[in-house]
Amino acid sequence: MRPGKSLTPAIRLSPYLRMVALMVWMLFLYMATRMLLYGFSPGLFGNQSAGQIFYLLWVGLRFDLSALLYINGTFILIYLILLFIRDTDKLKKWNFILLFCLPNAAAMIANLVDSVYYRFTFKRLTADFFDYLNHAGDLGALLPQFAKDFWYIGALMFVFIFAMIAVGRRILINVPSVEKAFIPIVVHSALSIILLFFTVIGMRGGFQLKPISPAQASLYVDSYRSALVLNSPFTILKSIGKIRLEPVLFFSNEKEMKGIFNPRKQYSAEPSDPIHIIKAGLPARPNIVLIMLESFSTEHIGALARHINDPSYTGYTPFLDSLIRHSFVFDGYANGKRSIEAVPCALSSLPSLMNNDFISSIYTSNHIESIASLVKTLGYNTSFIHGGTNGTMGFETYSKNAGFDTYIGRSEFGDDSFFDGKWGIFDEPFLQFTASYFDQSSQPFFSFVFTLSSHHPYKVPVKYIDLLKKGPLPIHQAIAYADLSLKKFFDTASAMPWFKNTLFVITADHTSEPFFEYYTSYAGSLSIPMIFYRAGIEQPVRIDRIVQQADIMPTLLHIAGYEKPFISFGSSAFGNVEEAFNMTFSNNRYQLIKDGYLYHFLDGKGNGLFELQNDPLCTHNLIGQKLAVEGKMEWFVKSLIQQYNDRLIHNSLTRTDQ
Numbered sequence: 123m124r125p126g127k128s129l130t131p132a133i134r135l136s137p138y139l140r141m142v143a144l145m146v147w148m149l150f151l152y153m154a155t156r157m158l159l160y161g162f163s164p165g166l167f168g169n170q171s172a173g174q175i176f177y178l179l180w181v182g183l184r185f186d187l188s189a190l191l192y193i194n195g196t197f198i199l200i201y202l203i204l205l206f207i208r209d210t211d212k213l214k215k216w217n218f219i220l221l222f223c224l225p226n227a228a229a230m231i232a233n234l235v236d237s238v239y240y241r242f243t244f245k246r247l248t249a250d251f252f253d254y255l256n257h258a259g260d261l262g263a264l265l266p267q268f269a270k271d272f273w274y275i276g277a278l279m280f281v282f283i284f285a286m287i288a289v290g291r292r293i294l295i296n297v298p299s300v301e302k303a304f305i306p307i308v309v310h311s312a313l314s315i316i317l318l319f320f321t322v323i324g325m326r327g328g329f330q331l332k333p334i335s336p337a338q339a340s341l342y343v344d345s346y347r348s349a350l351v352l353n354s355p356f357t358i359l360k361s362i363g364k365i366r367l368e369p370v371l372f373f374s375n376e377k378e379m380k381g382i383f384n385p386r387k388q389y390s391a392e393p394s395d396p397i398h399i400i401k402a403g404l405p406a407r408p409n410i411v412l413i414m415l416e417s418f419s420t421e422h423i424g425a426l427a428r429h430i431n432d433p434s435y436t437g438y439t440p441f442l443d444s445l446i447r448h449s450f451v452f453d454g455y456a457n458g459k460r461s462i463e464a465v466p467c468a469l470s471s472l473p474s475l476m477n478n479d480f481i482s483s484i485y486t487s488n489h490i491e492s493i494a495s496l497v498k499t500l501g502y503n504t505s506f507i508h509g510g511t512n513g514t515m516g517f518e519t520y521s522k523n524a525g526f527d528t529y530i531g532r533s534e535f536g537d538d539s540f541f542d543g544k545w546g547i548f549d550e551p552f553l554q555f556t557a558s559y560f561d562q563s564s565q566p567f568f569s570f571v572f573t574l575s576s577h578h579p580y581k582v583p584v585k586y587i588d589l590l591k592k593g594p595l596p597i598h599q600a601i602a603y604a605d606l607s608l609k610k611f612f613d614t615a616s617a618m619p620w621f622k623n624t625l626f627v628i629t630a631d632h633t634s635e636p637f638f639e640y641y642t643s644y645a646g647s648l649s650i651p652m653i654f655y656r657a658g659i660e661q662p663v664r665i666d667r668i669v670q671q672a673d674i675m676p677t678l679l680h681i682a683g684y685e686k687p688f689i690s691f692g693s694s695a696f697g698n699v700e701e702a703f704n705m706t707f708s709n710n711r712y713q714l715i716k717d718g719y720l721y722h723f724l725d726g727k728g729n730g731l732f733e734l735q736n737d738p739l740c741t742h743n744l745i746g747q748k749l750a751v752e753g754k755m756e757w758f759v760k761s762l763i764q765q766y767n768d769r770l771i772h773n774s775l776t777r778t779d780q
Contacts, residue, residue: 148194505568627674
């Protein structure tokens with residue numbers, strides 16, 4: 123019997139049952155694409171039993187349903203309206219294509235993309251991802267490479283979208299209108315209202331006072347596995363329009379607040395300061411070169427990878443290993459997971475403690491200071507050097523706002539025969555170019571040098587493919603190439619007259635995809651090198667102190683002899699050790715590492731406390747055990763948040779009188 127003819131009582135209600143069936147089908151697809159994150163990266167979340175996986179599937183349905191109904195709310199409404207109108211076959215077709223197929227395809231693509239992209243950021247996609255794409259500059263060149271490397275994601279997109287359309291069409295074929303179904307219009311109206319009512323409740327995530335938010339994933343799992351409960355369409359939707367920071371008032375007593383954390387910094391070089399040890403043999407105003415290595419996790423560096431229980435492991439950086447034997451080395455931590463976050467953090471001591479990076483945020487026009495703008499008052503010549511295509515990540519614009527004299531990128535290099543085809547100029551020729559530039563620069567100079575060859579797609583020049591060490595991950599040979607490029611840079615620079623007057627600081631923008639278990643943990647996933655080198659250091663000096671990216675600016679100002687006050691959300695590595703900490707923000711959760719503990723702060727309260735020495739993988743939560751350190755960590759986080767938000771909101775990042 124054809125649909126629309128002699129309907130039985132069960133079929134008469136089919137327009138509503140069909141919509142329910144369609145949403146159930148889509149809920150299954152959303153759930154499946156969400157859990158592919160675990161399927162492609164199980165090592166990031168630890169081994170989950172079958173029961174645990176079922177639990178993650180189950181509790182995540184609430185978030186899946188909310189995203190599904192947000193995305194399909196307009197489709198459902200138009201669908202119900204069309205039931206009351208005659209001869210709407212064409213309108214129903216366009217409603218299906220435009221308001222069902224396209225939005226749901228985009229939602230599933232977001233989940234599928236995040237199933238591999240998550241390993242680079244350790245958070246579900248949020249709305250700032252699109253700002254990031256807008257500032258990337260190289261998107262057209264990079265997309266084909268991503269499509270090639272992760273071809274299976276493209277194949278899965280086709281499979282899921284085909285399944286969605288094929289089944290969806292079958293469910294919605296020849297849906298009868300009210301006048302054909304012979305059911306009283308009052309009944310149809312009531313059923314429509316009921317369906318819309320439960321659609322709204324599903325969008326809100328239940329009958330609770332406030333709509334469900336990403337932070338509520340912590341009600342079901344620890345934040346380590348929250349990404350398996352959340353889905354990317356949900357986190358994107360919930361972050362739209364929430365780019366502005368909200369003022370908070372944890373403290374009404376400003377003196378009390380600043381007694382816990384004070385962003386106003388000022389350093390003087392006293393004869394007894396440790397600063398004199400690192401500066402021994404250097405002029406009063408030494409040249410300073412800050413080298414930020416792309417994706418250089420501590421894990422890759424044999425001399426620093428202390429958390430790998432494999433005595434045969436040597437890493438992929440023989441040159442850095444040799445340099446470390448003549449350097450000051452700290453326990454380095456990143457303040458984020460992306461390059462666009464790392465640059466203003468290191469140069470302006472401005473971490474991204476919000477749902478957006480500073481460069482693409484509404485606060486990017488705020489008045490800011492940087493190492494460059496402040497050391498220029500001491501007579502320094504300053505330069506920002508990055509081999510990427512000019513304009514990428516908004517770095518060139520940021521460098522001008524931050525007060526750099528000169529920006530040098532791919533255009534200034536001027537020879538695209540060394541272009542890697544994706545990001546910019548290969549590290550080896552670009553670093554040689556950089557050494558020559560320094561040789562022609564007036565001293566003293568401060569320069570920020572950012573490498574790029576160890577970025578995905580991890581392309582290595584053909585001549586090195588069979589020569590450089592490879593490892594289990596594609597990035598490993600790219601790390602070896604970047605290390606070789608760095609060696610050749612130092613070989614060239616060491617023969618130049620400016621070299622002996624120069625302090626080199628080597629760090630990374632963020633960590634990369636991990637291989638060993640520790641580097642998937644809360645602390646390990648932020649572990650980066652923090653190396654201070656100058657000619658003449660005979661023995662390695664290992665300093666047991668946290669130095670985060672936000673500490674680089676105050677540390678280098680301290681070394682340069684800048685004695686005026688400035689604003690910094692870090693502290694000098696050669697200052698008071700009690701000031702050492704690392705603070706990050708991801709998935710609406712603040713994370714603080716301080717005094718040997720790791721602390722999580724979510725929704726205005728602590729929900730995680732771990733003792734790092736005895737529990738480096740953070741498996742034993744001490745929250746609520748009335749430890750004195752818990753309250754200390756909470757007040758520190760609150761003090762920093764309040765002052766961070768206030769200074770960005772009120773454009774007071776340069777106000778040292780507050």
